[in-house]
Amino acid sequence: MTHPPRPPIARLRALRSVELLTPHFAEATDFYEEVWGLEVVEAEHSASWLRGTGEEHHALQLTRADRIGLGRLAFAVATPAEIDEAARRLQARGITPVTGPGPLDQVGGGYGLRFHDIDGRLIELSAETWAVAARGRDAAVPVGVTHAVLNTPDIDASVAFYRDVLGMRVSDWSEHQMAFLRCNTDHHCIAFNQAPWVSLNHVAYEMSSVDHFMRGLGRLRHHGITPQWGPGRHGPGNNTFSYFTDPTGLVCEYTSEVAQVVEDTWICKVWRRTPELSDVWGTAGPPSKLIRAHMAGTPDGSPVAWPLDAEGVPA
Numbered sequence: 001m002t003h004p005p006r007p008p009i010a011r012l013r014a015l016r017s018v019e020l021l022t023p024h025f026a027e028a029t030d031f032y033e034e035v036w037g038l039e040v041v042e043a044e045h046s047a048s049w050l051r052g053t054g055e056e057h058h059a060l061q062l063t064r065a066d067r068i069g070l071g072r073l074a075f076a077v078a079t080p081a082e083i084d085e086a087a088r089r090l091q092a093r094g095i096t097p098v099t100g101p102g103p104l105d106q107v108g109g110g111y112g113l114r115f116h117d118i119d120g121r122l123i124e125l126s127a128e129t130w131a132v133a134a135r136g137r138d139a140a141v142p143v144g145v146t147h148a149v150l151n152t153p154d155i156d157a158s159v160a161f162y163r164d165v166l167g168m169r170v171s172d173w174s175e176h177q178m179a180f181l182r183c184n185t186d187h188h189c190i191a192f193n194q195a196p197w198v199s200l201n202h203v204a205y206e207m208s209s210v211d212h213f214m215r216g217l218g219r220l221r222h223h224g225i226t227p228q229w230g231p232g233r234h235g236p237g238n239n240t241f242s243y244f245t246d247p248t249g250l251v252c253e254y255t256s257e258v259a260q261v262v263e264d265t266w267i268c269k270v271w272r273r274t275p276e277l278s279d280v281w282g283t284a285g286p287p288s289k290l291i292r293a294h295m296a297g298t299p300d301g302s303p304v305a306w307p308l309d310a311e312g313v314p315a
């Protein structure tokens with residue numbers, strides 16, 4: 001007897017925020033506010049919360065820790081009732097939430113739940129978080145987070161989990177190396193990268209337009225910071241990119257103009273991994289050894305960052 005496919009646990013609306021763990025908490029908070037263009041909305045001894053110009057209370061939570069990496073990914077769900085239903089559907093799949101469902105005891109509030117994905121990452125679903133008024137979009141600063149790329153040792157298992165359990169759809173593959181998944185019209189809010197271990201590859205911040213994107217690069221240049229890879233435009237997703245490393249050694253990206261998917265007409269394809277398709281403008285060149293090392297990261301759960309050599313590459 002075959003069972004009908006189980007529905008995903010919820011309909012995710014967007015990647016709401018990302019929590020990063022950092023032993024360099026003060027430097028990281030300064031970087032994301034003074035340089036990157038976010039704004040601290042709340043700060044205490046062990047954590048800070050930073051917003052973009054969008055309506056999310058915060059896009060980024062930095063948490064003081066003795067290891068580096070991803071703390072959690074938070075996704076928006078429409079209603080508390082959907083959170084409760086998600087909890088029931090998780091339980092039916094044998095996954096017990098580690099928090100909730102219920103009011104979240106955290107800055108930014110909300111009603112939600114948290115559970116671990118197939119690789120042990122902490123995932124939060126939330127509804128009714130505190131609303132903040134969107135800011136004007138004139139400044140060349142991020143609107144908010146728009147995607148995270150995650151390293152995984154089993155890309156097929158990770159994609160299957162995010163597709164079947166979280167209800168994401170696969171927009172494109174980059175050979176059998178990367179998979180791009182969406183939860184709304186943006187081409188991707190999550191991408192997986194086949195890798196030796198589970199870690200964070202990078203977090204991308206949305207700039208309102210390619211003009212904001214370029215002016216943002218100019219603003220960073222005034223801080224003496226130039227891209228470690230970029231500027232350029234990717235083939236899959238068609239988004240612009242420029243990658244940097246934050247004081248923790250985690251990779252952050254300015255991006256804009258990601259492809260918009262029209263459901264039912266979009267055809268998922270497998271892109272070849274060629275220089276012309278990863279850098280369609282031809283402006284970025286290949287990624288350096290340094291940025292590739294930072295994108296590989298250290299395995300989640302490592303107690304400390306790896307020792308770095310003179311060039312900042314993990315030894």
Ligand SMILES: [Fe+2]
Pocket residue numbers: 147149202203204241253255
């Ligand atoms: Fe990216």
